[in-house]
Amino acid sequence: MPIISVIIPCYFNESNIPVTSRELIANEVNFPSDVTFEYVYVDDGSGDGTLAALLTVRNSHPHNVKVVELAGNVGSYNAIVAGIAQATGDCMAIITADMQDPPALMVQMYTYWQQGFKLIIGNRQDREETGLQQVFAKVFHMLMKKIALSNIPDGGFDFVFLDRQVAKHIITLQERNSNLFYLMVWLGYPYVNIPYVRRKREIGKSRWTLKKKAKLFIDSILAFSFFPIRAISVMGLVLGLAAFSYGLYIIGLRLFGSQEPEGWSALMVVLLFVSAFQMTALGIIGEYVWRGLDAARNRPLYVVKEVHDQTKVV
Structure with missing residues (x-):
């Protein structure tokens, strides 16, 4: 009986948590009946009521929800690594807490995993956001593809489904100041790319500041390119x-x-x-x-x- 661990990094997502948990649990009916789910929420040192909201979800579903409380804010990528380390599933899905990525896509990802693929990528073919955010994203991933990793999909990605074997490599590497999702591609496993349209954020405010974007840009280049x-x-x-x-x-x-x-x-x-x-x-x-x-x-x-x-x- 396969176990899917869904890892959700959370940072100032107090308002998102009830909606996120409902959508994820409602998505379970789309999977075969023999699939078991484990939800690993990681509170990345949030300064609002995110942890309290997560514990409420935890108390409502004590048998398959795990809340990892970090001592301080370490960034979403390190928080994801913390979630991977705590997950017990045969395969894992990584999805953001703001629900801009469709949970229903995990069904198709799981099907590819059953076919033997170790890494399945949900690729943002387009996005509902407009303005500078969309321009920045397109330029960023275009440059990364040209000067860092040529085999990454266009448009970027942070919604992935990976086998436990890939997860073990990520934990072993313990790479810092890098791009976690690019690192998964760098490992060299053949992957499947599933394009989708990223939804506009409906609840809360993004904490993805210009400073963090600039750091990710520098980290991605220096980690994967000379x-x-x-x-x-x-x-x-x-x-x-x-x-x-x-x-x-x-x-x-x-x-x-x-x-x-x-x-x-x-x-x-x-x-x-x-x-x-x-x-x-x-x-x-x-x-x-x-x-x-x-x-x-x-x-x-x-x-x-x-x-x-x-x-x-x-």
């Missing part, structure tokens, strides 16, 4: 050739007695440009060095404050 370092090398080579050529030009003027150009303005422009490039290069190298230091410290990705499961009814 493009920044290679760009520094190429730019350094180009500047070096330009400097060498200009040096030959100045020497030629001196040797042949021509009047040397005053060139103070041009010199300052070159100096400022090269200095800016050097600082940018140092910043990129510093990002790599910091990530190496962070990995060397080997601090845990998360700290579990308490697990509320069937052995403890709150």
Whole structure:
């Protein structure tokens, strides 16, 4: 009898939780009768009533709902890893608590899993959101596909269905400052891509700030691509050739007695440009060095404050 663990990271989702739990439980009727469900909600250090709402759901369904309470906010990806570590299912589904991704898609995902696929991806073919958020998402995933992982699906994804074997790899890697979903693709297992339209958020406000988006962009590039370092090398080579050529030009003027150009303005422009490039290069190298230091410290990705499961009814 297969067990499906549904992992739901939660952060300031107090209003979403009752709706989310109802939709997930209602979706069970679409599965074969021999399938058992386990719901692993992870409270990522929310500062509102999310934990209380989760415990209410837990008390209503004590036999198949587990609430993982983290000591502090560690980000959704680390919260997902915490949920994977606590899950006991043969396969797992990862879905957000805001219900922008359709739970009904899990039925098709489960069918592919039964056929032997270890990873099934729900790919956002389009989204109901408009404006800058949609533009940012399209540009982000287009760049990632070109300079990071060429085999990721277009449009991005954070709704996945994975086998326990893939989950074990994720736990073993314990990779930090990375993109968890790209890491699943990087493992190399053949995957199935199921396109869908991401719904507009109806309840609550997204905590996916510009700062977090920028960090994810940097993490994704540095974790899966050598493009920044290679760009520094190429730019350094180009500047070096330009400097060498200009040096030959100045020497030629001196040797042949021509009047040397005053060139103070041009010199300052070159100096400022090269200095800016050097600082940018140092910043990129510093990002790599910091990530190496962070990995060397080997601090845990998360700290579990308490697990509320069937052995403890709150």
